[in-house]
Amino acid sequence: MIQSLLKGLLGTCLIAGAALVSSPARAVIGTVDVVPAATILVPYFEVDLNNNNGRQTSVQVTNTSASAMLLNVTLWTDLGIPTFRFNIYQTGYATTPIDLRMLFKGVVPITATDGQDPVDLISPQGPFSQDINFASCNSTLPYATPLPAATLTALRNAHTGQSSTTFGGSCGGVAYGDGIARGYITIDTVSACQSQLPGDVGYFLAGGGGTATNQNALTAQVTYMDRSQNQSSAEPAVHIEANGVDPLTNGAGDNTFYGRFVAFTGADNREPLFGMSQARYFNTSGLSTEMVVWRDPGAAVSPFACGASLPGPYPLGQREFVGFDEQEDFTIFSGSPAFPYAAQTKSVSSFFPSAGGHLFLNLVSSVGDPTISFRQQHYLSVRHRSGNSYSGQTAASQLVNASQPSNDNYIIASF
Incomplete structure (x- = not known):
């Protein structure tokens, strides 16, 4: 208990000091640029399920603030149907890798909040970083790996255009027939560990208060590799800022990033691309x-x-x-x-x-x-x-x- 108290006091003092030094960059809403954001879009990924040296994709997501963050990561097929989601906890200034090749082998990124990891063996706390407890994560973090075989098979089938139990035996992606899983990813800042998807009721609420938050703190980079062809490339992911008062992101008819899920009410507060x-x-x-x-x-x-x-x-x-x-x-x-x-x-x-x-x-x-x-x-x-x-x-x-x-x-x- 004393250790936890000291951690909290130290974190509060250091965070207050760090806040006086700098603040995250902000850009004009409606301009797609690389600034800390509340939503990250990985616009495309591909993973060769049959060749460990074939095409693969990895993402490195960073919390640019001293405050601890909770993220919701959602995988979507190349037709825009969600398949799988998981939470990531980050202490202040943490960077978390998401290796899609390992994820499609059943290995989910392992993180834990202070309540599940009081001695910082899973999610380390740096000298300027906040580390707090999210009680909602007690039954979920850290994740057990690997994923159950049935879940993994369903995930692999869903992203290769095959029949998947994720869809009740239906399909949700394009069937190229080459054994390469394809799709895209969204990463949102959230207030609790939960099982919701971005389209679910309560994920976004007009005026705030939903599961998703407007914490513009995330940056990310995407790396594409194909060792069999000696190829690699990298670029920043798409950084989507949230703003609850800008005319582009807070009113009826606004064409926001998640607009299709909130009846174009602007409830998601995410800027358009x-x-x-x-x-x-x-x-x-x-x-x-x-x-x-x-x-x-x-x-x-x-x-x-x-x-x-x-x-x-x-x-x-x-x-x-x-x-x-x-x-x-x-x-x-x-x-x-x-x-x-x-x-x-x-x-x-x-x-x-x-x-x-x-x-x-x-x-x-x-x-x-x-x-x-x-x-x-x-x-x-x-x-x-x-x-x-x-x-x-x-x-x-x-x-x-x-x-x-x-x-x-x-x-x-x-x-």
Whole structure:
């Protein structure tokens, strides 16, 4: 008891001192940039389930504040259906790795709050870090590993487009047939260990008070690797700030990040992502560009019968996808939807054959919720490959956010 009291007093004093030194950076709401955030989006992941040296993804999430944080991590299929969730506890200034290759082997990140880990063997407390107890975590943290075999099989099947008990025997992802698990991840700051998903009642409440909090404290980086091909690339994850008073994030009709789950009331307080974006590309014998694209489905998506057509709103349509070569001549891609799913990668050369230039994406859904049909949010990053190795990965430039009025969102409509 004395040890716990001393820890608390020391933590309070040091945190108060640290607060006088600096405060987290903040950016303009509606601008996608790398600043401490309340939600982290990993826009795409892939894990080769049959080859330990094949494609894999890892995430490093950091608490930039001295205060302890509790996070809710949710895995989604590449069609935007949630499959699995778990909590992470972080003392102040902690960094926690999430190794997707290990997760798909059944190993969940192990953390514990002060109540489950009073001597700091699991989640260490540094000299400037707060370490507190979340009583709600007593029955869950630290997690027992590995996951039960049935749970692991269901998870692997769900992310490879196969029948999964997670969906009652239905499917929830695209079946590529290559044994690679695909999807995306969201990480939210929360107030308690719980079993809720972002779309569940009570996860977000208007005016605050839900499970999710507006603590803008998280940063994260994503690393993609394929040892069998000697490839790797990394980029910051997508940092989504929360704000309970900004007009873009607190009112009816706001096209917030989780808007589809809160009837576009702004109750989630999360800023919107890209409405239109621009990126550089290369298509030469020695240099090529691959796009990583995440799109908001616009509505909650349900599992479907395996082998049947994909559920609405898929495939996701496009408003404008334009490539400009280095002589400023442009090509409009008007074929089948370029990015039909919630999360995917595509090579630029499959759309624009010129040796290099820049592209503009203005992505919308032609079906689905009519309130966002011309304001759909997305995220794009590009990774350039030199020979067989990636030379870098960067986010596209945001031109407008997804709440920009639709009649301002055309690139070439006046040509």
